[in-house]
Amino acid sequence: MTVGFNPLLRPPQARCHTERNPMARPHFRPSRAAARGMTLIEILVVLVLIGVVLGIVGGNFIGRGEKAKADAAKIEMGQIGQALDLYKLETGRYPTTQEGLQALVGAPTGVTNWNGPYWKKSTLPRDPWGNEYRYASPGQSGAFDILSYGADGREGGEGTNKDISSAQ
Numbered sequence: 520m521t522v523g524f525n526p527l528l529r530p531p532q533a534r535c536h537t538e539r540n541p542m543a544r545p546h547f548r549p550s551r552a553a554a555r556g557m558t559l560i561e562i563l564v565v566l567v568l569i570g571v572v573l574g575i576v577g578g579n580f581i582g583r584g585e586k587a588k589a590d591a592a593k594i595e596m597g598q599i600g601q602a603l604d605l606y607k608l609e610t611g612r613y614p615t616t617q618e619g620l621q622a623l624v625g626a627p628t629g630v631t632n633w634n635g636p637y638w639k640k641s642t643l644p645r646d647p648w649g650n651e652y653r654y655a656s657p658g659q660s661g662a663f664d665i666l667s668y669g670a671d672g673r674e675g676g677e678g679t680n681k682d683i684s685s686a687q
Contacts, residue, residue, distance in 0.1 A: 588647035596685040602637040660686035
């Protein structure tokens with residue numbers, strides 16, 4: 520019987536693990552510096568980097584939330600505009616500024632052919648910041664204007680406080 524060379528078998532004269540098994544990797548022995556862990560400076564650098572990343576990401580999400588509210592206000596103004604168009608189709612005119620958006624949920628006095636309510640809910644919607652929408656008829660840019668004064672609830676403003684109009 521012939522025995523072939525097997526590199527996985529240990530020859531009796533082998534002294535270290537690489538001589539016994541040429542396919543084996545040498546054992547990793549960490550140095551004293553690596554064995555003692557991270558220094559305080561290294562930990563602080565990592566924490567600062569994590570803070571910077573969270574600040575950038577968090578700032579982007581906050582800005583998107585306010586933009587989403589402005590977009591929601593525009594969409595809701597479009598829905599109110601559709602209800603106003605239906606009101607006009609049935610009554611022959613848009614509600615006056617004095618009648619306001621309330622004419623969509625309750626019949627104003629003296630209006631014939633009112634077949635509402637034209638708004639699905641029994642209460643009028645509020646803008647995403649909890650303020651009432653402003654209504655004017657006739658409007659400056661059309662038959663009517665619907666306005667939201669933004670986050671601060673006051674006319675004018677910049678950024679998140681900017682007014683949003685149905686004419687935009």
